[in-house]
Amino acid sequence: MSGAPVVVVGAGPVGTTAALLLARHGLEVVLLDRRPRPSDLPRAVHLDDEALRALADAGVADGFLALSRPAAGLRLLDAGHRTLAEFRREPDAGRHGWPQASMFHQPDLEELLGAAVERAPAITVRRGAEVVGLAAADRSVTVEVRDGGRRRDVVASAVLGCDGAHSTVRGLLGTRMRDLGRPDRWLVVDLRSPAPLPVWPGVHQVCDPARAATFMPVTGDRYRVEARLRPGETAADLTRSATLHALLAPFGAQDAEVVRAAEYVYRAQVADRWRRGRVLLAGDAAHLTPPFVGQGLGLGLRDVHQLAWKLAAVVGGTAGEELLDSHQAEREPHARALVRLAALVGRLMTGGGAAAAPVRRAVLTAVGRVPALAAYATDSRTPALRGGPLVDRRGRPGRRLAGTLVPRARVRAGGRECRLDDVLGAGPAVLTAGGGVLAVEAGGRRTEVDDVDGVLTAWLRAGRATTVAVRPDRVVRSAS
Secondary structure, eight states: OTTOOEEEEOOSHHHHHHHHHHHHTTOOEEEEESSSSOOOOOOOOEEETTTHHHHHHTTOHHHHHHHOEEOOEEEEEOTTOOEEEEEEOOSSOOTTSSOSEEEOOHHHHHHHHHHHHHHOTTEEEEETEEEEEEEEOSSOEEEEEEETTEEEEEEESEEEEOOOTTOHHHHHHTOOEEESSOOEEEEEEEEEOSSOOSSOSSEEEEOOTTSOEEEEEOSTTEEEEEEEOOTTOOHHHHTSHHHHHHHHGGGTOTTSEEEEEEEEEEOOEEESOOEETTEEEOGGGTEEOOSTTSOHHHHHHHHHHHHHHHHHHHHTTSSOGGGGHHHHHHHHHHHHHHHHHHHHHHHHHHOSOGGGHHHHHHHHHHHHHOHHHHHHHHOOOOOOOOOBTTBOOOHHHHHHHTTSBOOOOEEEETTEEEEHHHHHOSSOEEEEEETTEEEEEETTEEEEEEETTSHHHHHHHHHTOSEEEEOTTSBEEEEO
């Protein structure tokens, strides 16, 4: 329906990022959330540089960098807190110009995104508005909303369900979550300490089947500890002073203030259907992952980054409805691979019982001593998207580069230094190398660029490519 807004359900980080991306593509957006105010719960704490591309295109990357800190890496510990292996991440920028991984306090990110939404005239926010019904037509969706005790209808050109693990939109679609692993009960404790704790500034993973635990500095005076709950054990059992003291003492955190303690059930699940007509799912509404590879929020941001331009094209009438078929076709296999990886890593690091401890020590010690394997363990790159109508993986260059992100390299164009994304623009683009010249064709213009650090040249050489077509979401569509 021409002129109708896109309705985004859920004003968490994924939903607000989706709203900003859609607005930047020229769409009117209505952002609905059943909560009367933003959440103050510090759920997500980690984001990698691939997912940060979504925040950059939403216009908030610089703000995110100001409120986050580079993650130092991962240290694996045995039951006695002796180091089994250590995988360091250098604080310098990765291939996209940012730290490979960053730690942050989610309420800070929600405040940043909320402020950006308020500045966007194309976005209308309605809080305390609960979606209770959806009626899909050919090119529109009528959303029934309960707001302040009243019911009203909002006619939308499309609906994007970013409303989390207990998604209303998913339920209205009749979508089911499929298990990829067993649920795992953990206690999550958020801490504050006025004095810096004497700990290594990376993530500590205690690989103890009897009491698997994770400890991490977040930002400023904030820290988090997570511990697996045993069968029959409750969160109250584990937060009793003596038990919690024993859990925190090895990190010097026994006197820290407990800000929040809550039980979480980590699930490995992916939805069986992500779309019906112009109603689509993203984020935790479409997939849930254990925390072991830190991809919970990142997966959701990738979802909306790779969907926003497609939705804009369909709603704007420049592409057919079949373009939306690519959402689940591309995102589900990628999400499924990372959810399975997280479940596997969790089992390798914390499962197997006492008999597995000597084997785990031997394997992890060996991995830590092999530079190539250690580098792989800290690499923030995720699997390439599968081949399909929007990812052409034919030929050796296509198999190497198509479906991956083009590096956000430093370039010099027109006498000024910038990042490649600034030259690529908001639409599709083509990058070519030939005769000692790198050129970008985007928006009907050809711009020659200098590869300041040689990143693009090395990337093209490794991929055996001279030409790459880049989608609006910075994913390589084809390479030759």
